[in-house]
Amino acid sequence: MRLLNRHPTRPTGILLAALPFVAVLIAYWIGSEIRLAANPQDKLLPAPETIMNTAGRLFTEPNKRTGEILLWADTFASLRRLAFGVGIGALISLTVGVGIGLLPYVRRGLSSFVAVLSMVPPLALLPILFIVFGLGETSKIVLIVIGITPFLIRDLSQRVLDIPHEEIVKAQTLGASTWVIALRVVLPQILPRLIAAIRLSLGAAWLFLIAAEAVAAEVGLGYRIFLVRRYLAMDIILTYVIWITLLAFLIDFALKTLSRKAFPWLGGGL
Amino acid sequence: MSFVTVRDVFQEYDGRPIIERVNLDVAEGEFVSIVGASGCGKSTFLRLLLADETPTRGRITVDGGTPAREPGRERGVVFQKYSVFPHMTVRDNIVAAESFPKGWGWFRGAKLREARARADEVLERIGLAHVAKNYPSTLSGGMQQRLAIGQALHARPRILLLDEPFGALDPGTRLSMHEFLTQLRAETSMTVFMVTHDLGEGFKLGDRVLVFDKTRWDPDYPERYGATITYDFDARDHGIPYQHILDKIPSLAAASEPAPAPN
Numbered sequence: 001m002r003l004l005n006r007h008p009t010r011p012t013g014i015l016l017a018a019l020p021f022v023a024v025l026i027a028y029w030i031g032s033e034i035r036l037a038a039n040p041q042d043k044l045l046p047a048p049e050t051i052m053n054t055a056g057r058l059f060t061e062p063n064k065r066t067g068e069i070l071l072w073a074d075t076f077a078s079l080r081r082l083a084f085g086v087g088i089g090a091l092i093s094l095t096v097g098v099g100i101g102l103l104p105y106v107r108r109g110l111s112s113f114v115a116v117l118s119m120v121p122p123l124a125l126l127p128i129l130f131i132v133f134g135l136g137e138t139s140k141i142v143l144i145v146i147g148i149t150p151f152l153i154r155d156l157s158q159r160v161l162d163i164p165h166e167e168i169v170k171a172q173t174l175g176a177s178t179w180v181i182a183l184r185v186v187l188p189q190i191l192p193r194l195i196a197a198i199r200l201s202l203g204a205a206w207l208f209l210i211a212a213e214a215v216a217a218e219v220g221l222g223y224r225i226f227l228v229r230r231y232l233a234m235d236i237i238l239t240y241v242i243w244i245t246l247l248a249f250l251i252d253f254a255l256k257t258l259s260r261k262a263f264p265w266l267g268g269g270l
Numbered sequence: 271m272s273f274v275t276v277r278d279v280f281q282e283y284d285g286r287p288i289i290e291r292v293n294l295d296v297a298e299g300e301f302v303s304i305v306g307a308s309g310c311g312k313s314t315f316l317r318l319l320l321a322d323e324t325p326t327r328g329r330i331t332v333d334g335g336t337p338a339r340e341p342g343r344e345r346g347v348v349f350q351k352y353s354v355f356p357h358m359t360v361r362d363n364i365v366a367a368e369s370f371p372k373g374w375g376w377f378r379g380a381k382l383r384e385a386r387a388r389a390d391e392v393l394e395r396i397g398l399a400h401v402a403k404n405y406p407s408t409l410s411g412g413m414q415q416r417l418a419i420g421q422a423l424h425a426r427p428r429i430l431l432l433d434e435p436f437g438a439l440d441p442g443t444r445l446s447m448h449e450f451l452t453q454l455r456a457e458t459s460m461t462v463f464m465v466t467h468d469l470g471e472g473f474k475l476g477d478r479v480l481v482f483d484k485t486r487w488d489p490d491y492p493e494r495y496g497a498t499i500t501y502d503f504d505a506r507d508h509g510i511p512y513q514h515i516l517d518k519i520p521s522l523a524a525a526s527e528p529a530p531a532p533n
Contacts, residue, residue: 164352169322170418171355172341174425175371184366184375188357265357265405 046235054235055242070224071240075247078209078221081137085144086205090198092145093152098182098190100153101160111157118150123211130216140212147208148201152194159193160186192266195259199252206248273298273461274319274429279328280496281314287496288314289482292328294499296478301455301462303476303505305469310482310497312465316433319463320345332428343371346427350434353418354406360417361402364389367424389424396420396450412443416450423458432464436471448475472505479503 008016025048032045046054058071099106100114126143133139163186171181213222221244228236272295279292289311296302304312317323318330321338329337332344341347354363365385369377377385393399396416398409406414415435422430436444452475455462466472472479481501488494507514516523 166349166352167355169320169341170347170349170353170422171366171370173320173343173345173347173422173427174367175343176375177371180370180372180375184370185355263357265359265407 043232043234046238051235051238055239058236058239071243073219074221074224074240075243077217077219078213079247081140081213081220082144082205082209084137085141085209086148086198086202088141089145089149089152089201089205090194093149093156093197094187094190094194097153097156098160098186100157101163102178102182102186107157114150114153114157118154122147122208126212126215129212135216140209140217143208143212144205148205151201151204152197155197155200156190156194159190163189192259192263195255199255202248202251206244210244272296273300273333275331275334276319277329277331279315279318279325279330281311281318281323282326282496286493289318289498290496291498294480296461296463298333298461299459301475301477302464303472303479304463304465304482305467305472305479306482306497308467310484312482313433315482316431316463316465319429320347320431343425344428345431346422346425346429347431347433348415348418348422348435350437354414354421356406359403359405360398360409361386361389361393363406363417363421364392364424367421392420392424410443411439412447415439415447419451419454423454423460427460429461429463432462432466434465434467437467444471451475473503476505479505 028045029048032047035042035045036047058069060069062069096106096110096114100111101107122143125146126139129139129142129146133142167185168181171185176184209220210222210225213220214226217223221240225237225240274294274296276292276294280290281288292315304315306312314323318325321330321341324337324339331337338344347353355366358366365377365382366375368385368388369375390399390402393402396419398413398417398420401409401413406417409417419435436447439447448471464472464475469479479501480499481503482497483500484495484497485500486495
């Protein structure tokens with residue numbers, strides 16, 4: 001039997017899925033053992049139990065001076081920026097994407113502009129954003145918006161163009177105006193695509209968020225990581241990295257579930 | 271009395287003629303089948319009738335009005351595929367035929383309930399009442415086309431355009447769709463244009479069968495000339511409209527009797 005026709009059974013599948021995770025953990029654990037055996041003061045690869053202890057402390061112990069738990073404050077601040085950035089980006093791209101996809105005038109006017117815009121490296125604009133919007137929340141949110149919107153627009157406008165011409169004609173023969181076609185025919189059909197596109201661009205959104213926080217912030221997950229880097233506090237950094245990964249995974253999972261629940265007409269296909 | 275009038279219609283894409291010099295008069299209530307080889311411009315002609323495209327030359331008018339520049343409620347259409355909205359339930363697809371001309375394309379409250387009641391009547395008539403709450407993707411091809419026809423008719427168009435509506439259906443479903451369409455036509459007596467690949471279907475359903483073909487052919491440059499209507503058959507009574515003429519006009523019988531032989 002050819003290799004490409006062989007499928008793992010369910011238990012084997014679960015085992016295979018767990019394998020790379022276990023492999024990485026074991027590799028880390030061995031590396032950490034070796035370094036700590038040579039030098040018990042080594043900070044580069046803290047022992048897994050050290051990380052666990054630090055994590056427990058970070059999640060529960062309030063800051064002595066302010067009384068708030070820093071990790072939760074960081075999480076809240078970062079998620080807020082992420083939500084605003086992605087939310088604003090989604091709204092802009094939905095409007096512009098439908099415009100480009102549906103209206104020839106907008107398409108002629110904007111599509112090459114968006115194509116060029118998407119080539120601008122957003123991080124190169126970060127200094128400009130800091131100068132224009134200051135070091136506060138705005139510049140971080142704007143960076144996320146600038147970073148993900150061109151991609152979202154291109155994806156959504158293409159999806160609008162992919163809607164069969166027959167459907168658009170049919171709506172016209174039922175007497176629908178441009179506005180009604182956008183609202184009742186196009187919008188509902190690209191919402192699932194919007195969620196899929198957001199899921200794809202969340203990685204980039206996190207990247208821009210952490211980059212912006214690393215450069216200038218007072219609170220935030222990225223800010224904390226780059227702050228404790230100075231003390232080589234690998235246990236804190238690793239806790240934060242795992243936490244961010246977990247958050248990203250949960251957001252992705254929530255969006256996937258939402259897409260399945262909210263659009264039953266897709267019949268599972270996307 | 272001509273209801274749909276086509277005068278000297280030419281259509282070209284990038285200087286390449288597709289159809290040329292098409293003239294046609296269709297009376298109200300006629301069922302016109304359009305047949306022809308692939309790429310002979312019959313679907314192009316249907317798009318022109320639909321006003322999805324405007325002809326390069328010539329004009330198409332309905333009931334003496336001005337030529338339409340975009341599709342509207344006057345012309346209903348059913349395509350081979352993608353004729354219903356996949357994101358709406360079967361019932362909402364019918365309601366859409368009423369609500370789409372409104373400002374937001376929506377009904378709410380009492381109006382919605384009334385529209386839904388009317389939609390349920392339509393679904394009852396086209397035999398889809400039991401799947402009113404399903405989405406089109408869960409329906410068979412024949413049911414989807416029935417829904418598409420019901421939706422198009424619910425908007426009460428003056429002419430109905432069918433672009434190979436049964437092309438993707440299996441033969442059995444096709445036959446039941448023929449019955450369905452014949453029945454609907456008896457109720458509404460609408461003017462219908464149907465493009466089809468199936469000659470038998472064209473003659474069975476149509477009052478007239480138009481054949482599109484090229485009248486001129488340059489072997490060195492096949493794209494030089496476009497197609498036009500080459501035959502215009504009377505397809506009533508299975509394509510032999512005069513076979514039963516005596517049954518229809520009995521007074522002719524006397525004239526046709528041979529004179530009794532003198533004794």
